[in-house]
Amino acid sequence: MSMQYFSISFFTEPGTLWINAGTHLKYVQGGRRNWQSALLGDLESRNEPGFEEAITELISNPEAARGDAYAEMMSRSTTAMASLIQDLLLASQPSHLDHLTHCISELSGDFKALTCKPGSEVASRAFKQSDR
Known part of the structure; x- marks a missing residue:
């Protein structure tokens, strides 16, 4: 059995460091519900002092509103994924x-294009892609 097969099997088995997709989805949905609940609570108090600061905090730091369970799941997932990679x-x-290096280089160019900072490099790349 190859090391890659072992690694992938280990991280996809229930009860290992990597959590299964159903469990992951439960935490993501719970975190989203918590954030939406915090947003609704802040919107209900939009005429109160501190509203702008509360909304700003909610948008700039959404993890704080998602809850401890979500944060713990993300920490475990990130650690497990880093180990797998x-x-x-x-x-x-x-x-x-070599193939990954090439793909990462292309991806880097895509991120530069998403910055919305016009330049000859970005414009020429966008033009080449439209020719495909």
Whole structure:
């Protein structure tokens, strides 16, 4: 059995460091409900002092309103995913890493295009993509 297969199997089995999709979805939905509830509460008090600060905090720091369970799930998920990616990279061949480097370079260009800062590099890339 390959190391990659073992890593993927380990992180997808229930009860391991990686949580299954159903459990993950439950926490995401709970966090969303908590945030929406906080938003509705703030909107109900929109005529009260501190409304602007409360809305600003809710938008700029949404994790605070999502709750502890959501934060713990995200922490576990992030740790498990980082470990899985590390294992996969360590088990990969040089050709895999070359391919990933190329994909990351392209993705970096996509993010530059999303910054909405016009420039010849972004404009030429956007023009090339429209020719596809």
